[in-house]
Amino acid sequence: MVRATKKTTARKAPKKSAVARKKTPTKKTSRRKSAGAPSAASVAPGELAKTPLPIEEYRQRLGAVGRLMRAALADLEAGAPGGDRVGQGAYLQVMGRAFEVLDGLSQSVDVDDLVKISKVVAEQRRAELNHRKLQMVVEAADAGAHSNGDVAPRDVELPDSFGEIVRQIYGATLASDLNGAADRG
Amino acid sequence: MANGRTARQIKLVRNEVLVALNMLYPAALQAEQLMRSLLSVFPTMEWDPFRRDLAYLCEKGYVQRVVSDNESDPKFTPWRQRWFRLTSAGMEVADHVIGDPALDE
Numbered sequence: 001m002v003r004a005t006k007k008t009t010a011r012k013a014p015k016k017s018a019v020a021r022k023k024t025p026t027k028k029t030s031r032r033k034s035a036g037a038p039s040a041a042s043v044a045p046g047e048l049a050k051t052p053l054p055i056e057e058y059r060q061r062l063g064a065v066g067r068l069m070r071a072a073l074a075d076l077e078a079g080a081p082g083g084d085r086v087g088q089g090a091y092l093q094v095m096g097r098a099f100e101v102l103d104g105l106s107q108s109v110d111v112d113d114l115v116k117i118s119k120v121v122a123e124q125r126r127a128e129l130n131h132r133k134l135q136m137v138v139e140a141a142d143a144g145a146h147s148n149g150d151v152a153p154r155d156v157e158l159p160d161s162f163g164e165i166v167r168q169i170y171g172a173t174l175a176s177d178l179n180g181a182a183d184r185g
Numbered sequence: 186m187a188n189g190r191t192a193r194q195i196k197l198v199r200n201e202v203l204v205a206l207n208m209l210y211p212a213a214l215q216a217e218q219l220m221r222s223l224l225s226v227f228p229t230m231e232w233d234p235f236r237r238d239l240a241y242l243c244e245k246g247y248v249q250r251v252v253s254d255n256e257s258d259p260k261f262t263p264w265r266q267r268w269f270r271l272t273s274a275g276m277e278v279a280d281h282v283i284g285d286p287a288l289d290e
């Protein structure tokens with residue numbers, strides 16, 4: 001009996017080594033793999049970029065741009081089109097510039113663009129504030145609270161510096177044009 | 186064949202407009218930005234056929250114009266500066282949830 005057990009154990013030993021041999025690929029199998037599908041290390045970086053179709057590449061790029069824009073700027077969206085449009089202009093401008101830069105249409109945002117965008121955002125913010133004030137007045141008037149005179153804000157006119165800002169952006173203001181026309185006769 | 190373009194080319198461009206806007210949804214893009222972006226895929230694309238495609242997609246209800254509050258009179262805003270975004274119907278076509286024989290390749 002002792003001998004028999006020794007024999008069985010002796011027979012099992014080579015099986016284990018055979019399994020172990022299967023796990024490690026032989027030279028032949030590794031050669032076949034490298035011939036069929038090249039590994040990433042054997043392909044030059046330039047070749048990798050050419051392999052996907054242009055449309056697929058384009059879609060991947062746009063997908064990444066879209067994800068970035070949604071993550072960074074989605075909260076700024078003014079709402080559904082056709083709804084309240086106040087603030088939408090600035091949002092669209094910022095989105096547009098972000099897209100151009102991310103999609104590689106322009107390399108960077110230059111100072112002129114930054115100035116333009118910040119002016120648009122500032123003007124938009126002012127318009128939003130005035131819009132809200134006007135809404136408050138209308139709501140107060142509807143509620144009949146305007147007779148008390150202490151609920152609704154009365155100063156809904158544009159600030160004094162607004163004309164100067166408009167002049168800086170557009171080169172002229174409606175007020176100066178009207179005054180000029182009145183002076184001329 | 187329309188304006189020197191084959192039906193396949195027309196479908197490709199229209200599909201890609203929808204896919205591009207779908208990738209950026211719910212953001213809107215200016216027509217010029219969209220075309221400049223698509224030029225990387227269709228280098229021979231020209232403005233007039235692209236504008237026709239955009240108008241077609243708008244009439245189909247797949248793309249919607251977004252009027253910014255900066256536009257004093259939306260009718261006079263040049264097409265290149267108009268903003269467009271995908272509608273819910275356009276999103277369904279772009280995602281192949283519903284099919285459109287005029288756009289299926």
